[in-house]
Amino acid sequence: MKLLTYDEAATALKNGEIIAYPTEGVYGFAADAMNAKAVEAVLSLKDRSASKGFIVMAASLEKLSPLIKPLTNEQRETLLGSLRGGSRYTWIVPAQDHCPEYLRGQFTTLAVRVTNHPDALALCDLMPVGVVSTSANLHKEAPLESPEAIMALFGDRIAGVMVGNVGGLSSPTRIVHLESGEVIRA
Template sequence: MVSDAKTPSPRVGEGWGGGSPRLCLRAVARVVQAGGIVAYPTEAVYGLGCDPRNERVVRRLLALKRRTLRKGLILIAADFTQLAPFLQPLSFDEQTRLAATWPGPYTWLVPTRADTPYWLRGRHDTLAVRVTAHPLAAALCRACGHALVSTSANFSGRPPARNVLAVRRQLGLSIDALLPGLTGGADKPTEIRDLRSHRLVRGA
């Protein structure tokens, strides 16, 4: 749990209540900025996210997921500028290929900068990144002012949560905030391809 007394409670955002969506987004963004873990809807399932620059919270998220550090993580963003600090400079053709699929449900493995943290890329020299087309996920990235870690909202080996009730049942108070909303309607996780080899890593 986030220990900062100014951070909203673990149940912030579980319902719109009388507040506006904009206020709810801001509250959940404050949890991220304070070093918390949040759940939010994406194209296919609910995701768990946090500040990718905060090693402590990333390691906490990996422990919650029971996921090894070596596998690496996905980052989502509202636009490419939020991803650029983690990536090597791209050729014109590579930028064109990404632009043709973003915003959208396409995740790419892109070569990372040498200083991209190990807790994000794992044992790889690439990082999985996506400019999301989901309006709430993109709005949350904008409210935070940076990209977010994105991993499915479930314990390793269990089905990903696809709605608020499933997130509550499976993760309960293990997370610090929940941004309610509908997923994008995709029936399976986003396709993952390697940008340079074009190899399909995870099918659509």
């Protein structure tokens, strides 16, 4: 099994590879959000439709600025305020017109998450923009719960599993449309 340091994981991503890494509630797969071939490889790895789009996780709202339209002060407060407390949110926000379709899928919006999970944050901080983030599993299967299980199923198709610990969330992050407040996933 190949365990990766934060720096090794970021280098693998920057080289177009896929890694598994601990997030707020599960192990996830990550690819450099700005590398279309790497993102397409995640689709293939998971047997997932490109029309769904991805969550782009970043270390800060500023790092997401090449992909999303400017937010109002109130929207920024809402999004950044969600980093406090026990729940974690993924927000649906208006995408820049030039935001790649491979990230947003069939939508004019983009799902984004600014993370404060220590390991995911350390990784995202090393990336120019952020990473696509999706659970480490096959489409419609339960997320895999250990580096050993991930490597047993995907070992030859990913660079490795980044060291760290999965956070304490017992369910996936909530997904909320920032402009309308509509809850997409509770």
